[in-house]
Ligand SMILES: Nc1ncnc2c1ncn2[C@@H]1O[C@H](COP(=O)(O)OP(=O)(O)OP(=O)(O)O)[C@@H](O)[C@H]1O
Ligand SMILES: Nc1ncnc2c1ncn2[C@@H]1O[C@H](COP(=O)(O)OP(=O)(O)OP(=O)(O)O)[C@@H](O)[C@H]1O
Ligand SMILES: [Mg+2]
């Protein structure tokens with residue numbers, strides 16, 4: 001069984017990278033082989049796992065544009081079962097280069113398909129935009145995990161994102177499903193968070209994860225040490241919530 | 257005197273829109289004529305001022321691509337002295353259409369120049385990316401205001417952004433300056449915020465605003481009412497900090 005999951009939302013700063021890094025790390029800790037693809041030129045998932053600044057030419061730009069085989073571009077992270085395809089700022093240039101190709105939407109999908117990788121889950125951390133990098137990720141994915149901040153602007157952008165997902169499903173990737181909507185940075189002392197979560201559950205019902213990620217400063221501190229939060233402070237609320245999310249996530253697949 | 261200021265940072269969720277809406281509103285309240293251009297297809301600055309959903313065809317896409325004269329596209333906001341050029345999701349399509357033009361980087365600049373607008377300040381709220389929408393804004397601007405969250409990922413992206421700004425300054429817009437770096441969402445109870453602010457001040461010295469914007473839930477609540485925070489709750493810390501920022505900002509220009 002292998003599943004490819006894009007973590008996407010064009011709204012900025014909603015917890016895409018934090019979810020990509022920490023969900024992958026929790027699953028890897030449970031003994032599951034996971035690959036994290038950093039598909040954002042900012043490279044936050046790369047540095048969140050301590051992988052930045054290496055000059056060995058192993059990164060997603062080289063794999064996509066210079067045809068470096070995926071198994072050669074993928075690196076270890078120092079965390080058992082967790083592997084990484086790093087991103088670099090050159091990936092910004094890939095937007096233009098991909099657009100010139102006849103298979104422009106399927107470059108990443110084809111790359112993953114041609115390499116017989118033995119990961120149970122492949123996560124793709126997307127940039128905050130609906131340009132062809134995110135479209136490539138949606139075409140490579142079996143499903144989309146959508147983090148949303150418990151705030152107004154984030155809620156507003158959800159309709160636009162779902163429109164784009166439906167378009168990709170209709171025209172490019174009929175198998176694309178929604179993995180779930182994940183409320184993040186929730187501060188239940190405020191009415192705003194309570195209102196947004198209840199509105200999202202009313203609207204999207206079953207598609208919303210039961211697990212809600214609280215605002216927890218450890219989640220913002222851990223990246224400066226290049227560590228997932230379970231390695232930085234496993235007793236923190238942030239770590240606990242992502243461990244719970246990993247459990248809820250696995251329940252969906254265990255039965256298969 | 258007229259000054260065009262781009263509010264930009266490719267890192268998502270750092271407070272670009274919140275700064276664009278609230279700094280504009282505070283300056284307008286002080287009697288200064290201000291135009292806010294929403295240059296993000298997400299349209300958060302438009303809805304932050306209650307301007308979303310109008311079907312009158314007055315928006316930045318129509319002005320750029322269909323050649324609607326700027327004075328006709330600009331609308332009032334209900335706040336004296338504050339005018340808005342709305343954004344719509346079609347702006348996403350403009351990225352491709354702009355790229356096909358010979359003057360691709362200067363379409364917004366030329367549009368502003370050909371309309372003799374009588375605003376003291378024109379702010380441009382940018383999307384979270386370094387694509388040609390942000391480049392257009394940097395080419396139209398006299399200076400760039402850079403909000404940064406008091407967290408690690410935001411700090412990391414700053415170097416990449418400054419590289420892009422220098423490239424635009426060298427090749428496209430020699431007059432481009434840095435208006436300032438604005439620390440936002442600071443929670444001084446945490447070491448993380450203290451460390452990031454002190455690191456930014458050490459690195460960038462004078463270029464960092466003295467005013468620091470605290471994390472204040474009113475700033476996240478106000479947009480759901482389509483109001484700037486000074487209209488939503490003027491006694492809140494969020495409102496106070498943006499009024500202080502407007503004062504600090506004006507001191508730079510008063511002397512001229
Ligand atoms: N639950 C949380 N509690 C506290 N801080 C958080 C939480 N989740 C994320 N953060 C912090 O908030 C900021 C934004 O999160 P993150 O970078 O993961 O969002 P993103 O959606 O990936 O952003 P971008 O749109 O730029 O890719 C980061 O500094 C991160 O450390
Ligand atoms: N100082 C603050 N205190 C509390 N919440 C804030 C503050 N500034 C912004 N916010 C909230 O944080 C979220 C991100 O802010 P905002 O949308 O302004 O960032 P942005 O940089 O414009 O995001 P994007 O990259 O998507 O354009 C919003 O929900 C906003 O309401
Ligand atoms: Mg990210």
Ligand SMILES: [Mg+2]
Pocket residue numbers: 272273274296300381382383
């Ligand atoms: Mg914004």
